[in-house]
Amino acid sequence: MMCVIKAENITKVFGDLEVLKNVSLEVDRGEVISIIGPSGSGKSTFLRCLQQLEEIDGGKIKIDDKKLGMIFQNLNLFPHKTVIENISEAPIIVNKMNREKAVKRGEELLKKVGLLDKKDDYPCDISGGQKQRVAIARALAMEPEILLFDEPTSALDPELVGEVLSVIKELAKDHMTMIIVTHEMAFAREVSDYIVFMDEGKIIEKAIPNKMFTNPDHPRIKVFLDKML
Ligand SMILES: Nc1ncnc2c1ncn2[C@@H]1O[C@H](COP(=O)(O)OP(=O)(O)O)[C@@H](O)[C@H]1O
Numbered sequence: 622m623m624c625v626i627k628a629e630n631i632t633k634v635f636g637d638l639e640v641l642k643n644v645s646l647e648v649d650r651g652e653v654i655s656i657i658g659p660s661g662s663g664k665s666t667f668l669r670c671l672q673q674l675e676e677i678d679g680g681k682i683k684i685d686d687k688k689l690g691m692i693f694q695n696l697n698l699f700p701h702k703t704v705i706e707n708i709s710e711a712p713i714i715v716n717k718m719n720r721e722k723a724v725k726r727g728e729e730l731l732k733k734v735g736l737l738d739k740k741d742d743y744p745c746d747i748s749g750g751q752k753q754r755v756a757i758a759r760a761l762a763m764e765p766e767i768l769l770f771d772e773p774t775s776a777l778d779p780e781l782v783g784e785v786l787s788v789i790k791e792l793a794k795d796h797m798t799m800i801i802v803t804h805e806m807a808f809a810r811e812v813s814d815y816i817v818f819m820d821e822g823k824i825i826e827k828a829i830p831n832k833m834f835t836n837p838d839h840p841r842i843k844v845f846l847d848k849m850l
């Protein structure tokens with residue numbers, strides 16, 4: 622297996638607050654890693670550091686292939702563009718792909734997330750779950766090697782969560798390398814090769830799902846999981 626992400630002793634400080642304290646994580650190609658843990662433990666900051674949306678204050682990040690896509694909690698589609706425009710814009714502008722090809726590829730991706738019939742709709746006309754599936758298709762349009770998800774379903778009504786999780790499960794079957802911050806414990810258990818537990822800026826345990834959910838080393842994790850499940 623080939624390591625595609627290697628984060629070594631990452632530290633990140635906001636003012637007086639040390640938000641990441643020597644966080645190290647290696648991810649192999651095709652692996653799915655879920656990050657769980659209490660609110661404020663540094664999960665989003667860690668993803669933002671990997672994505673280079675934040676400068677790190679210490680440590681090293683090696684990403685084998687710089688092609689990362691990120692899907693955020695809030696549904697950040699361009700409101701004044703149609704679904705297909707949302708998906709094809711970056712390939713056209715950033716990758717200089719010709720429009721026809723970008724639209725064709727966008728339609729294939731919409732088919733993959735089950736939304737081809739919504740291609741000419743505007744974001745305000747589709748549901749939250751559909752928006753998030755469009756956001757995934759939009760990230761895929763840039764042909765990322767790695768996808769980072771930051772609580773992709775936590776802004777959704779409960780009945781819309783499943784459709785987004787199924788799309789992510791399909792990507793896992795296709796061996797997409799993914800790091801997923803989530804509070805969906807059953808999903809994390811099903812889809813992940815490893816679960817990482819973050820608490821107060823540290824990774825306190827990394828384990829296979831079965832171990833994490835049945836017999837974690839840290840009592841703190843058991844308390845958290847008992848509350849979540
Ligand atoms: N831009 C920022 N400026 C100051 N503090 C921040 C900033 N972003 C996050 N924090 C703080 O860093 C800590 C970790 O936040 P975050 O990474 O969002 O945690 P999580 O995603 O696990 O809930 C929190 O205490 C949060 O208030």
Ligand SMILES: [Mg+2]
Binds near residue numbers: 664665666771772
């Ligand atoms: Mg967060």
